[in-house]
Amino acid sequence: MDLHTYLRNFPDAQGRFGEYGGVYLPDELVPAFEEITEAYQTIAHSAQFINELRRIRKQFQGRPTPVYHCERLSRHLGTSQIYLKREDLNHTGAHKLNHCMGEGLLAKYMGKKRIIAETGAGQHGVALATAAAFFGLECEIHMGAVDIAKQAPNVTRMKILGAKVVPVTHGLQSLKEAVDSAFESYLNSYQDSIYCIGSVVGPHPFPQMVRDFQMCIGVEAREQFLEMTGLLPDAVCACVGGGSNSMGMFTAFLGDPLDIYGVEPLGKGPRLGDHSASITYGRKGVLHGFESIMLQDEDGNPGPVHSVASGLDYPSVGPEHAYLHDIGRVNYVTATDEEAVDAFFKLSRYEGIIPALESSHAIAYAMKWARENRGGAILVNCSGRGDKDVDYVVEHYGYGEDHQFPA
Template sequence: MSKFDFAPMPDTDGFFGNYGGQIIPPELKKVMDDINQAYEEIRQTEAFQTELMQLNQDYVGRPSPIYHAKRLSDQLGGAQIYLKREDLNHTGAHKINHCLGEALLAKFMGKKKVIAETGAGQHGVALATACALVGIPCEIHMGQVDIEKEHPNVTKMKILGCKLVPVTRGTATLKDAVDSAFEEYLKNPEEFIYAIGSVVGPHPFPKMVRDFQSIIGREARQQFNDRHGKNPNIITACVGGGSNAMGLFTAFLNDDEVKIVGVEPAGLGLDTDKHSATMTLGKPSQIHGMKCYVLETEDGEPMPVHSIASGLDYPGVGPQHCYLKDIERVEYHSVTDDECLNAFMSLSQVEGIIPALESAHAVAWAMRVAPTLSEDQNILINLSGRGDKDADYVAEKLGL
């Protein structure tokens, strides 16, 4: 029994404590409720569970392994570092976990187009992949800044047959891509479905994406216990919207002995305006149909945020993360762009594993903390994606 008395996650109105809900126009409430009803109906069926299980095994390549980063651990001294290798999934990241579920749900509901936003492009690639698999047209909105940073993923999306919509307004990054995609969705919400790429947005998406991603934590808990006969001492993952983190965290929430840490981008520093540290410096507000912590300007508008990792530069965060922060079940820390780059290069050159810049944030935090702990302590990192998409950008930035 956990010492934490968790509220429903979520309740029937889609709230995690004070966060979440459906802050949407009245005409959209029925659409969202229909999605929730269809999801709750389909997830209980043996046919859906069997199809998803088989696709996870034979298409995605699950279960993803846990790898002991022994050379990195020895180099750092202190705690032993382990990686949950979501980077080995088909399409190269955790995003395929919920994209398959959302594509199957769209097919079940008879939708004629799937619309989504993407930041680093991993969600876009995974959703384009899943839509190709089930035969549904796919439209992805992506900020122009991110298109230029993440060219390999842009190419993959086009090859997979999706319609890519460049977004040039505002900061031309993830927040603006979300706005653009949602506007397209509103043109015909009865026939379109908006496949949100993280545990954000109006109910039921924070719940639904979490449920599809929770396979990460279920596997990791079983794998670690099979090998060590106990849970890891610390689990950690990067947090932008927070889907990969919630996927890992969910299985361990009732294990009080497990310290849980989310790592977000400090960018150029928390004392600058060039960061995306929503949980560290944000305050409760509203964005994209939900209540959550938000980084806002003095005028109450979402801040133009920054991270070297395109998938993390978002001024909001998943509502369940906000609730878990408030009840002090999960700690949230931040690392800078420079620390992220150092972790990216260290893991690449010491272990031969090139991580996504997003995932490198969690690696950087573990590298900071491991030397302060004893050798009998373990840190399990969710390595949420591989760094193929970032390699050219990093090489140019570092002059390699």
């Protein structure tokens, strides 16, 4: 696959990646998204916009984030080596700020006064509240009541930054319902607002726009790994919910001769309602204005979902992920709640890095890969830090007493 040709052709003019993507919206919202598309396409190649975004990333976000060799964890597992792209060191503690600062800059360019969004684990909400404070915009964040309880530290951070946090109390009170609520609010105020989607999902141009803003992860990581080792890794992996951190990581490596793994949350098992592994167990459907692979009940409605990680419990996945799965370029695998929690404790104890539960799914798969392969290296996107998760983990899993940490 030639990367430049791929990026030029996907998405196409209709915002589709093969048979996925597109725009499925109420008639009254179509002009609003056409306005966003035109504005993004105008500034995406503007030297002024790109230079300002580069300045923000360097001086405000602290980019580039480093690549780190997990020497002790690797030695514990065998002869293969695990490396982390440290997005947990990005300002606000996760990859989300990469696209939020881009979306905030776009909102200023369009003359909007307010940004509206949903959040699951709260990292997107914190990042967008940060961008709103930076650019002097109003900010409204919709969050499921279940996630508000699980992610209290992030709710506090959003409010300190000046955001209005809207609790969502219908349905399963998690990420899907938060998206529903945010869309409804945007429908009533799109003239002076912009909806800032938190992943590579939603109607065109958001899957493309968020991917492009997140691509700095993989571009940096590829260059850094080559500088560290003189080689490319044998494999690259990242967790996949909606799929923003993973598309940011994967895109730069699509043209390279290596394996790419997207790790979905298997939760408590394969039964519908016990997991959020959309590609592994879903089928084609339309949700939140785009067509992709999604978990569905017998009537074709979005299926119930579960994950120990609030940022992964979404019943669909970005359309570009669905396309990359279909053409066989990316391998989509799974990790359970228990495997993710084990990786959470192992990385904490062996490396002194407390990862987000979302990132722990990718680390869990990397640990499995390292056990099964002799030699070689796998590069993992550590998409966020685990500060937001520590209270929940301790309440439900203790301090790691049940996990083995051989010397």
